[in-house]
Amino acid sequence: MRVISKVKLGEFWERHSDAEEALTDWYNFASKANWKNLVEVQGRLQYQPKPINNSQEYERFLSIIEEMMSRELSNDEGILFDLLVLLVEEYERKHYPIARTNPTATLESLLDEFDIDRECLVDIFGDRDRVESVIGGKQAIAPSQAESLAEFFNHLSAKLALSARDFLL
Numbered sequence: 437m438r439v440i441s442k443v444k445l446g447e448f449w450e451r452h453s454d455a456e457e458a459l460t461d462w463y464n465f466a467s468k469a470n471w472k473n474l475v476e477v478q479g480r481l482q483y484q485p486k487p488i489n490n491s492q493e494y495e496r497f498l499s500i501i502e503e504m505m506s507r508e509l510s511n512d513e514g515i516l517f518d519l520l521v522l523l524v525e526e527y528e529r530k531h532y533p534i535a536r537t538n539p540t541a542t543l544e545s546l547l548d549e550f551d552i553d554r555e556c557l558v559d560i561f562g563d564r565d566r567v568e569s570v571i572g573g574k575q576a577i578a579p580s581q582a583e584s585l586a587e588f589f590n591h592l593s594a595k596l597a598l599s600a601r602d603f604l605l
Contacts (some may be wrong), residue, residue, distance in 0.1 A: 448497050454530060455487035458522045485519045488527040539582075539603045540573050546589050560584045577603045 452459070462485055488494050497520055504517045506544065557567045560581055569575040577585070582600035590596050 443498065452487040455523065455526055456538065458485070458487065458519060458526055461519055485516065485523060488523055494527050496532075497527075500582060537602075539577055539605060540571060542602055543577075543585065544571060550589070550592050557585075559587075576605065581605065 450592065488497055501517065501520050501524065504513065504520075509517055546552070547557075554567050555564070558564055561567045561570060566575065570577055570581075579600060582603035585603045586598040586600050589598050
């Protein structure tokens, strides 16, 4: 059964276009469910997912997620949990953006953390002067070099998940 008609979902989408991913997931979830009517849906779900519009709703959703994490979830609740997390992430991305770090600072930090000599980067940058120029901020890191740096550092630690974006402006 379709809980929300495509027309209603489209109207809601137009008003809350910033929640596109979450709404798509919710529609897919609702389309696959075996619910007979809207009352059954509301009975099975204690929490009605919707885009988060303010800090009170954000805090409420965080509380709900925390409560759900403390117990075993049914399949439907697990899907709802994922949707609530998406809505919270969407709100956080919009209201608490993470500033991008300077690629040079990222590179220097990784060199220090892994106690790596700059000489090890010669293969990536071509020669010692370019290594110094990049670390000194005089020369930008090229996309191909950024890919190589991400690969180099990711091989040093399974905990890292660097991408070329981490080394580009």
